[in-house]
Amino acid sequence: xxxxxxxxxxxxxxxxxxxxxxxxxxxxxxxxxxxxxxxxxxxxxxxxxxxxxxxxxxxxxxxxxxxxxxxxxxxxxxxxxxxxxxxxxxxxxxxxxxxxxxxxxxxxxxxxxxxxxxxxxxxxxxxxxxxxxxxxxxxxxxxxxxxxxxxxxxxxxxxxxxxxxxxxxxxxxxxxxxxxxxxxxxxxxxxxxxxxxxxxxxxxxxxxxxxxxxxxxxxxxxxxxxxxxxxxxxxxxxxxxxxxxxxxxxxxxxxxxxxxxxxxxxxxxxxxxxxxxxxxxxxxxxxxxxx
Numbered sequence: 001x002x003x004x005x006x007x008x009x010x011x012x013x014x015x016x017x018x019x020x021x022x023x024x025x026x027x028x029x030x031x032x033x034x035x036x037x038x039x040x041x042x043x044x045x046x047x048x049x050x051x052x053x054x055x056x057x058x059x060x061x062x063x064x065x066x067x068x069x070x071x072x073x074x075x076x077x078x079x080x081x082x083x084x085x086x087x088x089x090x091x092x093x094x095x096x097x098x099x100x101x102x103x104x105x106x107x108x109x110x111x112x113x114x115x116x117x118x119x120x121x122x123x124x125x126x127x128x129x130x131x132x133x134x135x136x137x138x139x140x141x142x143x144x145x146x147x148x149x150x151x152x153x154x155x156x157x158x159x160x161x162x163x164x165x166x167x168x169x170x171x172x173x174x175x176x177x178x179x180x181x182x183x184x185x186x187x188x189x190x191x192x193x194x195x196x197x198x199x200x201x202x203x204x205x206x207x208x209x210x211x212x213x214x215x216x217x218x219x220x221x222x223x224x225x226x227x228x229x230x231x232x233x234x235x236x237x238x239x240x241x242x243x244x245x246x247x248x249x250x251x252x253x254x255x256x257x258x259x260x261x262x263x264x265x266x267x268x269x270x271x272x273x274x275x276x277x278x279x280x281x282x283x284x285x286x287x288x289x290x291x
Contacts, residue, residue: 086245095154097244103152106197107240107249111146111160119165123172130177138178140214141166142202145195148186178217182210196251199238201290204254227256232279236289253289255279 086097095102099110130137146153146160153159163183170179186194186209194206202210212222236251265274283291 082245083247086247095157100240100244101146101153101157102244102246103149103154103157105249106145106149106152106195107244107246108145108149108153109200109240111144111162114165114168119169120172123169126177127174130174136178136218137176138180138214138217139170139173140180140182140210141169142210143183143186144200145202147183148190149195151190180214180217182213185209185213193252196236196238196290197249198236198241198246198251199290200240201238203251204256208256226260227258230255230257233284233289238288238290253284 089097090102096110099112101108101110126137126139143162143166144160147162150159166181166183170181173179186206189209192205193203194209195202208224208227215222231252231254233253234250236253237246237249238251240246241249263276265276266278267274280291283289
């Protein structure tokens with residue numbers, strides 16, 4: 001009986017190996033004949049195409065590396081695997097992919113450690129500019145969602161302490177430069193849609209709250225009722241989704257049009273062609289609609 005069971009196990013293992021090898025060979029054949037893609041809309045990045053075979057690339061090993069990258073980037077079903085990998089990790093309790101937290105209804109970029117040397121350099125640059133051009137100068141450093149939306153971080157995720165970094169930076173500026181602490185304003189409105197769920201940028205509403213505080217410091221007032229909210233997309237999926245392979249999450253992009261705004265023309269991108277809007281409507285047809 002034991003010999004019979006052992007024989008069945010060997011046959012099963014052999015059959016599994018044959019099937020798996022067949023799938024791998026079939027996948028390789030399909031990859032070879034399937035046209036290469038030069039860009040992934042899901043991951044929002046360029047893909048490795050089939051590398052040209054050259055003597056130098058063989059000698060320095062770059063052809064082998066590029067070949068490995070080509071197979072990884074071009075294998076059929078990559079997008080499905082990318083999303084399944086996310087679901088598997090989230091389902092097994094993993095709460096972070098690379099530097100992105102899988103938060104409560106949102107993806108949140110991990111806040112990096114402050115670069116003290118770079119901060120000091122930036123502060124000196126602002127001081128030098130202000131000394132040469134003694135204009136009415138304001139500085140506003142905006143914290144990320146990791147600081148404002150800490151209630152959305154997964155359990156035991158370390159919160160961001162960006163406010164301490166911002167305060168440290170402001171302390172290096174002279175008193176005649178206005179340092180605007182927008183963090184407290186954003187925290188007061190943290191239950192509102194101020195940061196995208198799939199992207200590291202703030203939303204138009206977050207920008208409005210910051211703009212209102214800045215204009216008040218300049219003696220001007222704006223109100224939410226002065227604008228008409230216009231949703232222009234409900235299918236935005238940002239860079240954090242592209243990093244993680246997240247599914248089910250998507251964002252709405254709203255623009256705000258002043259109700260009593262005069263007609264105007266804007267010239268940008270140095271192309272000399274004026275347009276009657278500050279928004280780039282063509283971006284809604286691209287992957288990165290935030291643009």
